[in-house]
Amino acid sequence: xxxxxxxxxxxxxxxxxxxNLVLMVVGIVLGVIVGVLPGLGGANGVAIxxxxxxxxxxxxxxxxxxxxxxxxxxxxxxxxxxxxxPGEPWSVATTFDGYPMAQQGRAGEALTAAxxxxxxxxxxxxxxxxxxxxxxxxxxxxxxxxxxxSVYFLAFCSFVGLSKEPPFKTVASMMLGFGLGTVGLxxxxxxxxxxxxxxxxxxxxxxLIAVIGLFGIGEILLTMEEGLSFRGTAAKINLKVVLQTxxxxxxxxxxxxxxxLIGCWMGISPAGATPASFMxxxxxxxISKSGHKFGTxxxxxxxxxETAAHAAGTSALLPMISLxxxxxxTAAVLLGGLLIWxxxxxxxxxxxxxxxxxxxxxxxxxxxxxxxLIVLTCVPLFAAILRIPFSVIAPIIMVFCAIGAYTVHNxxxxxxxMLVFGVAGYVMKKCNYPLAPMVLAIVLGDKAEEAFRQSxxxxxxxxxxFWSNGLVSTIMxxxxxxxxxxxxxxxxxxxxxxxxxxxxxx
Amino acid sequence: MSDxxxxxxxxxxxxxxxxxxxxxxxxxxxxxxxxxxxxxGFGWGAEGPQAGFFPFYVSVIVIxxxxxxxxxxxxxxxxxxxxxxxxxxxxxxVVLPTAIYVLAIPYIGIYVSSALLIAAFMIWFxxxxxxxxxxxxxxxxxxxxxxxxxxxxxxxxxxxxxxxLGY
Numbered sequence: 102x103x104x105x106x107x108x109x110x111x112x113x114x115x116x117x118x119x120x121n122l123v124l125m126v127v128g129i130v131l132g133v134i135v136g137v138l139p140g141l142g143g144a145n146g147v148a149i150x151x152x153x154x155x156x157x158x159x160x161x162x163x164x165x166x167x168x169x170x171x172x173x174x175x176x177x178x179x180x181x182x183x184x185x186x187p188g189e190p191w192s193v194a195t196t197f198d199g200y201p202m203a204q205q206g207r208a209g210e211a212l213t214a215a216x217x218x219x220x221x222x223x224x225x226x227x228x229x230x231x232x233x234x235x236x237x238x239x240x241x242x243x244x245x246x247x248x249x250x251s252v253y254f255l256a257f258c259s260f261v262g263l264s265k266e267p268p269f270k271t272v273a274s275m276m277l278g279f280g281l282g283t284v285g286l287x288x289x290x291x292x293x294x295x296x297x298x299x300x301x302x303x304x305x306x307x308x309l310i311a312v313i314g315l316f317g318i319g320e321i322l323l324t325m326e327e328g329l330s331f332r333g334t335a336a337k338i339n340l341k342v343v344l345q346t347x348x349x350x351x352x353x354x355x356x357x358x359x360x361x362l363i364g365c366w367m368g369i370s371p372a373g374a375t376p377a378s379f380m381x382x383x384x385x386x387x388i389s390k391s392g393h394k395f396g397t398x399x400x401x402x403x404x405x406x407e408t409a410a411h412a413a414g415t416s417a418l419l420p421m422i423s424l425x426x427x428x429x430x431t432a433a434v435l436l437g438g439l440l441i442w443x444x445x446x447x448x449x450x451x452x453x454x455x456x457x458x459x460x461x462x463x464x465x466x467x468x469x470x471x472x473x474l475i476v477l478t479c480v481p482l483f484a485a486i487l488r489i490p491f492s493v494i495a496p497i498i499m500v501f502c503a504i505g506a507y508t509v510h511n512x513x514x515x516x517x518x519m520l521v522f523g524v525a526g527y528v529m530k531k532c533n534y535p536l537a538p539m540v541l542a543i544v545l546g547d548k549a550e551e552a553f554r555q556s557x558x559x560x561x562x563x564x565x566x567f568w569s570n571g572l573v574s575t576i577m578x579x580x581x582x583x584x585x586x587x588x589x590x591x592x593x594x595x596x597x598x599x600x601x602x603x604x605x606x607x
Numbered sequence: 608m609s610d611x612x613x614x615x616x617x618x619x620x621x622x623x624x625x626x627x628x629x630x631x632x633x634x635x636x637x638x639x640x641x642x643x644x645x646x647x648g649f650g651w652g653a654e655g656p657q658a659g660f661f662p663f664y665v666s667v668i669v670i671x672x673x674x675x676x677x678x679x680x681x682x683x684x685x686x687x688x689x690x691x692x693x694x695x696x697x698x699x700x701v702v703l704p705t706a707i708y709v710l711a712i713p714y715i716g717i718y719v720s721s722a723l724l725i726a727a728f729m730i731w732f733x734x735x736x737x738x739x740x741x742x743x744x745x746x747x748x749x750x751x752x753x754x755x756x757x758x759x760x761x762x763x764x765x766x767x768x769x770x771x772l773g774y
Binding site: 152153155156267269270272273276277279280283287289290292293294295296297318321322325326327328490492493495496497499500501503504507508511513516517519520524527528529531532534550553554555557558562 | 622625626629633636637639640643644646647651652654655656657658659660661662665666668669672673675676679689690694695697698700701702705706708709710712713717721724725727728729732733735743747748751754755759760761762763764
């Protein structure tokens with residue numbers, strides 16, 4: 102524990118180097134822009150900007166990329182409150198009360214509340230990561246292949262159980278991702294598979310291309326279809342409003358704490374920031390005394406989803422750095438970055454790459470403080486970006502998506518794949534197929550398969566290996582519970598309803 | 608924009624038909640996966656599970672869940688539209704130039720084709736004047752060039768124009 106604190110301070114020293122501080126500010130600003138622009142979000146924003154970091158040291162690179170992520174988290178709130186357009190899915194719940202507040206001329210108050218609660222949520226999650234991640238990592242060091250597979254199993258089952266989309270669509274989308282991930286060279290036997298003699302498929306489908314296509318191009322196509330025009334309220338924010346709002350905010354400490362806990366819980370399980378923000382909003386509405394007024398411009402309706410979304414977005418990095426299992430698509434892209442920089446994600450990072458891990462954790466603290474200051478002072482500037490017409494922004498985003506796709510492997514064919522993924526993403530999204538599990542499956546496919554095959558090899562093909570000791574059985578059972586969660590919930594509801602239904606009859 | 612859209616056309620492909628198409632496409636991909644896995648072997652080999660083992664069963668799960676999805680779609684009532692035709696035209700009008708853009712990159716380089724894409728977009732969709740479109744179309748690729756080639760040292764595909772300029 103003491104050693105960890107020492108490491109953390111060492112991390113602060115790494116982050117405080119001038120070059121890294123500059124990268125941090127650049128990252129936050131780029132991140133906010135990415136978060137504000139339609140069609141660009143945390144995941145594809147980081148994916149597109151990943152090539153910029155190829156020539157940096159891994160620590161500097163992760164500082165910049167994670168700051169893009171924090172910036173994107175902050176940026177989503179700006180468009181939700183001022184334009185009623187959620188820049189990110191997790192800021193949808195913020196529009197419910199944020200936009201009415203802006204219409205009533207309380208935009209400054211809403212923005213301050215949103216940014217501050219984002220900061221509180223992130224800070225809470227970072228403290229949690231600081232305390233818990235080293236423990237999880239040292240625990241996970243003892244994992245063998247069956248345990249590793251069981252962690253993947255749990256992660257993917259949670260997707261099916263917690264997703265709002267139809268469960269079989271989630272399964273189809275996820276398994277399609279696993280299938281795409283297997284194309285190319287088989288890691289275990291060194292055989293080529295599913296390439297059908299096409300040289301373009303030798304390296305398989307890179308998930309970064311998939312991320313850029315599915316989320317970037319797909320999102321632009323959706324926006325084009327809606328033919329949207331932006332009409333927003335003016336963004337005015339000054340010190341007086343900020344201080345006034347800050348004076349008011351401590352009253353909602355209980356709400357904040359609850360939203361932080363919801364966010365952390367949802368962030369660690371791969372459900373992610375979006376359901377966390379909705380859940381937090383819903384619970385706040387039910388519990389709050391002024392709950393019936395939610396939706397008309399209540400500050401609590403901004404605090405709850407923003408806190409939870411940021412707590413979730415941040416804590417999604419906990420499984421990524423301690424287990425090598427990303428909790429969100431953006432965390433997956435960061436994990437892809439680690440691989441490109443030559444680091445092996447997972448528990449060994451804490452022992453072998455101390456500078457890197459603690460630099461990352463320290464940059465989470467610093468990045469969120471810097472981020473809060475930047476967004477509070479520069480809101481009008483960022484809001485102005487949204488006033489640039491979409492017919493100018495759209496082709497520029499396309500160009501950056503193409504550059505991002507090309508630079509992954511310096512391969513022009515990848516740009517074609519990006520467009521294919523983009524059209525597929527548009528159609529799939531319209532048919533309610535969730536895309537995040539597909540992306541995570543492409544990333545983790547290799548590792549999950551390797552763990553699965555090694556486990557089976559050691560047991561000579563018997564599935565009992567996944568229930569061979571207490572630890573692995575517990576995780577597998579949790580996974581099964583998560584998988585069948587909707588069924589269990591329905592059964593429980595029917596049981597309770599059945600009891601209630603009996604009573605009036607008696 | 609949306610008012611205009613409602614006036615010009617209220618029809619389009621039904622959500623149900625598109626969804627059936629998507630499901631069938633997914634099943635087709637999974638069948639290709641099964642075929643490919645069978646070619647490399649999906650059983651138990653000398654080194655444990657063979658290369659096709661994992662993709663084979665993954666494809667099987669895709670097919671099973673897709674069949675369930677298909678049944679759900681067929682049972683559900685198909686009243687709603689996937690999108691109106693004019694909306695789809697809008698989407699197609701983005702996909703087509705982007706496809707041309709993507710195919711042109713290996714021949715004329717990413718900078719020139721990006722300039723053309725931006726200019727075309729601004730003139731057709733934004734109804735901008737040629738001068739304004741040309742300005743943006745030149746400035747963005749030039750900035751990109753400096754950012755990638757000079758500052759971050761990431762080479763991007765170049766064509767005859769860049770060769771002519773000596774890069």
